[in-house]
Amino acid sequence: MFYMHMNAMVAMSGMIAVLMLTRKWADNKRILMIIFSLCFLLLFSKKLVVFYAAFTIINYFGFVYLCRTTIWRKATFIFGIAANIVGVFLGVRFFVMGVFSSPLFDAIIYLGLIYNVLKVIDSYYFAYFFGKDGEVPAIDYANYLIFIPTFTSGPILKFRDFMADSKKPYTVDAKLFEDSIKRIILGLFKKIVVVTWMTGVFDHVLKQELHTHQSLFLLVWFYALIYFDFSGYSDMAIGFGRLMGYTMPENFKKPLFSPSMTQFWRNWHATLGDFFRDHIFMFFSRKTPSTALTASLSILIMVLMGLWHGFTWLYFFYGLYHGIIIAIENIFKLTTVNKKKVSKAYFYFRCLVTQTLVTFSVIIYSSNYDTVLRIYKGLLHFTG
Structure with missing residues (x-):
């Protein structure tokens, strides 16, 4: 993660200073950003560049081919996405599982290639439509x-917005500069102070x-950690x-005040949830899907989101668990709660139920089977 390296922070701060000094140059951010990005990656690995x-x-x-071609458009579209998923996404995940190893792949994993695959997919959708x-x-x-x-690690940028x-x-301007600096300081405080302290407490109790x-x-x-x-990131x-x-999209939109699991995933890691919803439901946008289809798609989306975090059974069941809950909310029309039309007691009760399910x-x-099993088993150990 770049933000835990002082040299990376200094480099990005320097780049911002250069952009400010050259702001009268109309194409400064387009040209200078690509130079900066390549040089930045070069510091980590020549192979990575x-x-x-x-x-x-x-x-x-x-x-470009997908933008221009008039024949086999859908086949080209599907092949482009599949090639990225199979050739890159699964390859990286197999490395994590220990199927193979390589210094190059080690660097790529460290720098979050899977986020960039999602951006490629979004660009292909844009070209196709x-x-x-x-x-x-x-x-x-x-760029x-x-x-x-x-x-x-995101937030995941939409192709249309970035272009x-x-x-x-x-x-x-001065207001944006002030707000952004405060945001960076807040993130640093969360990562360096709060997370470090909370991790120590968690490890102590876990022993x-x-x-x-x-x-x-x-x-x-x-959950809080x-x-x-x-x-913070x-x-x-x-x-x-x-x-x-x-323009950077918000990734966390007060998720603790989500009265349903459906709304929780619109507020927690929001850009990831938006990505999977947009790129799966898009194919069903010509007509309103049935309740059964919506529920089924909810399960599929959440399973994919789980596997995106890690190609393991833990994440599969994590996605399945959330998908089933969202499917039930769809079936019983419980996906949204209008705070203005219900009592405060009911709204906060729904928030409490949602947070309990998430917790x-x-x-x-944690991605650790032993840790997960120990904690779940401990829930049934009532003595002591």
């Missing part, structure tokens, strides 16, 4: 794929013999991204 140069060029040609009108210059496409502030920002001149109250504490504590960890990415002249599953993010 070569890989991303090839990755970007190949996908740009695929993108907009055709020639969706074609963009190679420099803007490259989109290797945009440093969101390179490792719209690329056409605008670099402008950062003890676990009974019901300890396991309940660990579930709640880990993950929230500060994820949102997002705060820094959003702050730096905005200072570089691009019992979020420990999966």
Whole structure:
């Protein structure tokens, strides 16, 4: 993660200073950003730069071809997405599972290639639905794929929004500058102070013999820890991204006040949830899907989101668990709650129920079978 390296922070801060000093140059952020991004990656690995140069060029040609072709459009579209998923996404996941190893793949995993695959997919959707009108210059496409502030862990940028920002001149006023700096400082505080302290407490309690109250504490504590960890990173990415002249979407929108699991996933890691909903439901947008189809798609989307986090059974069941709950909400029309039309007691009761359901599953993010099983077993250990 870039934001835990002082040199990376200094480099990004320097880039912002350069953009501010050259703001009268109309194309400063388009040209300077691609130079900065390539040099930035070069500091980590020469092989990484070569890989991303090839990755970007190949996908740009695929993108342009999809924009221009009038034959076999759907086949080309599906092949382009499948090639990225199979050739890159699964390859990285298999590395994590220990199927094979390579210093190059080690660096790629560290820098979050899976986020960039999602961006490639979004660009292919754009090309497929907009055709020639969706074609963009190679420099803007490259900037989109290797945009440093969101390179490792999001938020996931939408292709359409990034291209719209690329056409605008670099402008950062005093208000935006102040808000962005505060956002970066808040993110640093969460990551360096809060998460470090909370991790120490979590590890200390986990070493003890676990009974019901300890396991309940660990579930709640880990949920809070993950929230500060994820949102802290997002705060820094959003702050730096905005200072570089691009609009950054919010990734966490008060998820603790979500009265349903459906709304929770619109507020927690919102850009990831939006990505999977947009790119699956898009094919069913010509007509309103039935309740049964919506429920089924909800399960599919959540399972895919689970597997995106990790190609393991833990994440499969994590996605299935959330998918089933969202499917039930769809079937019984419980997906949304209008705070203005219900009592405060009912609204906050629904929020409490949602957070309870989330709390019992979020420990999966530890990605450790032993930890997960120990905590769940501890819930049934009532003595002590």
